[in-house]
Amino acid sequence: MLINKKAVATVALTAIVAFVGLTSMAPDEGPKNIKVLPKNITEMQIHGVMREWSMSLGVRCGFCHAANADGKGLDFAADTKPEKEMARHMFKMMNKINAKYFEAKKDSTGMMMHTGINCYTCHRGNSHPEVTLPEMKGPGGPPPGGGTPPPGGPGAPPKQ
């Protein structure tokens, strides 16, 4: 199963909302440029997934999808924006982690655990998750575990 079960389940609820504003595609016309989602995914299911990704990253569709040449609407099939390719990369990473560490695990009572990670686990409504711990942003020494001291700390060149 390539696609998040929860995402599919929410499709029925979100598809109608997500469909509003989409003018470029007739309902019976399938997606044209699918590389990581299941090949047989329907238009409705795509919209559910896309809405979940957008909400997880706190962005709109145009964060990953480039505008049409005439400036009207978005060209969803085009691979113009690097953010779209990054999202494919992230989707593959997420599936690998889930398959290796989460899928079909049983707890001590033999119950199946439906756990795993999704885009929101890391992104939390943020397109670019912070990789610096909050307490290291201010002036201070290097992080305890080593690594690069934050810019602006002691030894940093004075701001012009």
Ligand code: HEC
């Ligand atoms: C975080 C990046 C990202 C965001 C945000 C995003 N998309 Fe996508 N979208 C993708 C990627 C990646 C694909 C291609 C998936 C694949 O290759 O399997 C895609 C594919 C699509 C497709 C299929 C296009 C085709 O014909 O191949 C549609 C339609 C679409 N997105 C609509 C939307 C809508 C509507 C929104 C906003 C609600 C949205 N997307 C938000 C990354 C994104």
Ligand code: HEC
């Ligand atoms: C395990 C944590 C994790 C998960 C899960 C995850 N991401 Fe990310 N994502 C990151 C991190 C960390 C970065 C910043 C990478 C960097 O700084 O190079 C990032 C960056 C991105 C970017 C580039 C943002 C930019 O500013 O250009 C996109 C797009 C993205 N993720 C989409 C997704 C989507 C879509 C999913 C779910 C399919 C997802 N991510 C799942 C950790 C994650």
